[in-house]
Each structure stands twice: as C-alpha cells, then as structure tokens.
Amino acid sequence: MPSRDPLTPSTRFPDDNAIRRILADRIDTRREGVGIVVGMVGDGERRVVGYGRFGQNDARIPDQHTAFEIGSVTKVYTAILLADMIASGEVSLDEPVQRLLPGHPIVPERNGRTITLHDLATHTSALPRHPDNMVGNGSPDPFSGYTIDLLYAFLARYELTRDIGSEFEYSNLGVGLLGYALACRAGTDYETVLRARILTPLQLASTAIALPDEIERRCIPGHDLDLRFAQRMDLGQVFGAAGALVSTVGDQLQFLEAVMGHRPSALDKAIGNTLDIRRQLGDQVIPLCWGTGVCSIDGEPEWFGHTGGTLGCRSFIGFDRRASRGVVVLANAAFDVGDIGLHLLKPEKPLRQPVKIRNEIDVDPARLQSYAGRFWLRPDFILTMTVDNGQLFTQGTGQPRIALYPEAEHRFFAKMIDAQITFEMDDQGMAEKLTLHQNGSDLVARKLDS
Template sequence: MAQELGTLAQQTADRLAEQHVGVVVAVVAEDVVEIRGAGSTGADHSRTPGPDTLFEIGSVTKSFTALALARLVSAGTVGLDEPLGDLLPDGTAVPSRDGRQITLQHLATHTSGLPRLPRGMLLQALLRPSKPDPYADCTADALLSGLARTRLGATPGNRFRYSNLGAGLLGLALARRAGTEYETLITREICAPLGMTDTVVTVDGTRSKRSAQGHGRRGRPAAPWHLADLVGAGGLRSTATDLVAFVRAQLDGGPAELAEAIRLSREVEHRTSPFAWVHLGWMAHRLHQRQGAHLQVWHNGGTGGFSSLVGFDPEKRLAVIALGNTQRPVDGPAFDLLRTLQSEHAAMPN
C-alpha cells in the first residue's frame, strides 16, 4: 500500500511541477504517510523540496486560527458567541447590522458580513498592483481604525462571505485575550501538543536554509509576505511534515488536550449550499453520488509566491497535502489525488 501511495504522490508532484518551480505532496491513508517532492526550492541552496522544506501556507493559516479559537472555547477563555468588541481595546468601534453584533463564531465561519479586505486595501491594490508585500501595513492600529469605518455587507450570521479581514481580526482578538502574540498562541495551543516544530510566522536560523523561494505566476522570484497584525488570515509558514501531524489530528481526533477543540471545530456548521458548508476554519462538501458521494473537508491558500491545499476525508481517514512555491493554485491536481484515494479506498474489500 505504501508503495502505491508513494507512486500516486510522486505522480501528482511531477504533474504540479510542470507549472510550479517546486512542490511537495503528502498522502495520508489511515496509518500510512508518503511524502514526495519535485522541482526546485528555487533558493540559493536550490534542491528538490522535501518533507522539511518550509512554504508560506497562506490561508491554510485560517484553519489554525479557528482551531485556536476552539481551544480557547474549550478552556473557557472565550465563548463562540462572544462579541468581537469584547476582545478589542476599550473604545474600539465595531460595526453591527440589524442589531446583531459580530461574534467570534461569525469570524471563524466567514459569516460576519465583513468585506474580504481591510478598508482601503482594494484601492491600494488598484493603485499599486505590483506591491510586493500588500498586507505589511496591516498593523493593529490601522486595522481597528479601518474597522470603525467599515460597513457590513450582510447581517452577522446570515450569509457566507469569505473575509481575510475577519480571520485576521479573529487572530488579533484571540492573541489579545490570551495575553500573548499570535505566533506564541499557535505554538502553545496547537503546535506543541502535536509535536509540530516548523510552523512559524518568523523564519530565522536554520529554517531559512530550508525555506523555499517563492515565485510569481511567470516563475520570477517573489518577495515573502508579512501580514503584520492580520497574520491570523494567512501569515504562517509550515512544512509537509508538520501539516501531516496537523491533518492526522483531524483524522484521529488528536491528543487528549486537543480532542474537544477538534470536535467542536467540526460540530459548528454553516450551510452555503445544499451540498457545501463551512466549519470553524474549514470548507466542506460532499461529492455527487456519481462521484462516490465522498466527503471532502479542506482549505487552500495562496500568497505572492506560494500556493497550498490541505484536504481530507474524516470518514475514510484519508488526506492530501500539496505545497507549491509558485503563485499558481495546486487545487486541481490535489483534489484529483484525494478523489483517487477515496475511490480506491471505497473499492477495497472490508
């Protein structure tokens, strides 16, 4: 089985490498893990990327932020229905609509009504479309000042509207309540219990030598992204090895100290269509009967030079992780691989 999984992972990595400078693909099938790489890290110490190569994981970060929320809820530190304003500095103006306030659950399920980007960023993107580090100025002061002048596009809790602003504010608010900063919060609440040592915001020391160089869509080197205080929306770097540990906790329920939070994160559900919904930090859908009716829970990510996807089937204990150091989505081949695993698993005798 391991040999077959390794072959499938390598085939997907090779397929992705046709349009990416370098990629790593990991496959998890129950207790078997296979990780394969293709292409190049693209840095001065260029080599084939592998299990311990660091990539910017972009919006996959949101799954960590939401799990940190669930951890703090299970510890009684915050409440899912607690208003965002209760976790922000006194005097912060938080928009509401129809008498309903934005709660932490709204932020984690993209149902807050907040726009996708912080106030002023869309105009900035139009004026400076090639700005190499577009979120670098998103300090807490800038975010909270803009929040006071933001209008909600829907009543909180009513409608799914993907929001980097909302996820970033959630990370900022949780760190404030925990009395620390975001990176320490994620390390303490998630990475330490799972033995993940390479999921970080700041890359330094020996990790810099293991970091892939990002590339734009045309293969030119791209500057790294720094999300300042919006970091909870997409500022983490990680490796295939760490993300395997993260997704295996989703498949197996995790260690005792994380089990309640993982369960809570998937118990919360907001329907976006008859066949799709969102959990705390995860998208989910069930394929059509003609495709096997398999369950897929996932999140993807993209920055100026990287792309990523983590997808899994908790019913069959299968997962796929794809990490690329090019600004081209890895979603298609990654989902194809997950469907292949699901179909082959369904065909196996009990």
C-alpha cells in the first residue's frame, strides 16, 4: 500500500459536540432523519457518536451496536469475495459469468464480447441498473418477488445498447448477478459463502442478511422521506449481493480497520486487490465495486468509499488511504448522509444545503388521478405515478415511493429532496408526458399506458 503521510492537526476529526451539532441540524432542524450514528477511525483514535432515537415512539439512542440496513455498501463485500475466490483459483477475473450460472442461461453479448466477472464488478457490463421485468407484487419494496427465473428471462431477451467495457453505468443488477454467480461456483448461497470467507475471518459478528434473534433485537426500524415506518427490503437471491446486509457502526469500523491495514487478516491481499485492480475509462478510474474521489498526480484516488440506501435507511463508509483514516455513517431514514461522511473524511467537502422550501397550493384530490400512470425515462428506469388516499406519489424503478405536492398547475415538488415534476396533458386532460427537474437537469419521460 502507498506510504501514509503524517496528519497535520487541521485534518483531525471534529470533537463529539461539533458532530452532534451536525446531526442535530439534520434531525431536529431540517427534520431529515430519526437516528444517526457516526463512527471515525484514525488520528490515533476510534470514536462513535450517536444522536436521535430508534423511532417516533422509541426514545432509545442508537449507538455502535445498533443494527442498520447498509444497502449498497454490501457491494464492497461482494468485491472482496470475488478477489478472494480469484486468489484461491476458483474463478478468474476475465471469466464469463455465464460459466458460473446453473442451467447455462443465455447472457447477452455484443460484437463477439461476453460479460465477465470484471465487467460486473466495475459496473461496465452494459447491463442496466435494474431489469425491466421487476414485478414488486404490490409491495413498496420494488425487489420483492424477483426470482432467478425472472432474471434468466430478462437476460435471454435483453439487447445490450453499447459495447461491454466501454462505459460506466452503476448497476444493482450487475453486482447482484456477480454475487449470485460466485455463490453458485461455491456451491452454496451468497450469505453462507460470504460469512465463511469474509465476515467470520474479519470477526464481523453483527453483520448478516438473515438476522439471528440477538441482532434482530438491536435492529433499528427504517423510515421513509415522510418519517413514517419503512419495511426492511427483501432482495432475494438476485439482488442480495448488491444490498442486503445489515450491520452496525462497530462492525463497519472494524471492517475499515481491516481495509486500511490496521487489523491484519488473511484477507489482506484480497482487500488490496479490490482497490488496486482497476479499469481505466478515459480519466475515470474504477476499482472493484468501490467508489473513489478524484485522483492525484500519481494516480491514487484521494478517497475510497460507498454509499447505500434502502426503503428506510442510508449508509456511508469511506477512507483516505494515505492518511489512514475512515468514517462510517448509518441512519434510519431515507435521507442522504453521504455528505456528512465525506465532510468528516475530507473537511473541504461541504455539507449538503437544506432543500428549498416551496409553497404548496390546493388542488382538488379528484384531479390527481389524471397524473397516474407509468412514464418511461430510460430503458431501465420508469417513474410510476399513483394516488393513495388523496396524495400523489412517484416511485422510480428500484427506489422508494415519494410524495408529491402541487405548487402550480400540473407542477409538483418533493418536500424532502430537491426534485420537481411538470406534467404535460393531452386533449382529454390526462398526463401524456412529464419532465423531471433534478440536479440541474430536465429529463422528459413519456407515458407508457393509457
């Protein structure tokens, strides 16, 4: 690993009171959370700061032992599993994923190139973020009921829209497929092989998918953007490796200590390979499942990390490899906390500004039904508009449902995220098209059904 430069006093973590002020602003002032726990390692210390509560009617303060859904942070564990199986000779980085799948299903190819494990682990497989045949079974959980048979059916008919390995596109489907394939090669299920080869060697006893009673008692309920209870996600066999883990700040700090070399283990080589085996696409450097900051002159990213989100929880883990310091942030509401983690890790990175307050107008609830339907934004992302008890909601593929509020004729806004939607109506007064205004972009989606 690269040599670590000594830290200057200005790079030390803020004290506990300063961190509590950040958390209090999110939870008490902005109403963007219920409970948040921050963990820090480095600067010669290991600290945890918890703030808030388990729920509206549960005043327990979450701490380092509280179990949260960590969502897509699971992906870095899948990457280490891949690297460990490569080191043992069970798989190779450039092995076609099709060879690992039982039943020899059809996997899309393009220009004579097939999808490899490397493509899946670097989000360059050309597979979409999510398949277009997710059924949901009427559940708020968009992954509910998605089976291996549905996966195989999707892979058999999907046509790649670009060359494999040519572009980065974040794909829950791709990493889920990778984890499923590795479990098949190991002859077991994903959680079993992950526990045997990664979780147990790293002594992460509070990290799991199927929760034993001892962890279940410490598991904090999630909350949606309206701070209402949100169910735990069931990602099944297909998406488990992309986001199913539940863990604690204590375990994630221990994980970061292993990743940074503070806690040597038999997995040191595999962990290092997830950081050092990279795919270069122009100026973009892509390790195995890790996200990175911009690279310095010598090509080393300024930080590595990952965020995660479920219906009711958000997560961040990140570390500065040179300074040998890491941060974990886990929260039990569907508001982004990645900016908190990155700000603590790299103080020059600003905290997210509050969402602009918008004025809600009155609209006849009977008119809301004219906006209902499915709107095609891109092949792997459909916005579904529904009306429930006089409230308009939108739900993107693989995302939680979000309430929308009217601010002008045919224009709605989300209260807790900076996003607005404008509808265009047909001659019968029904929505035929919408524009999503978010992150400085205006994205048009046409209606799929009448």
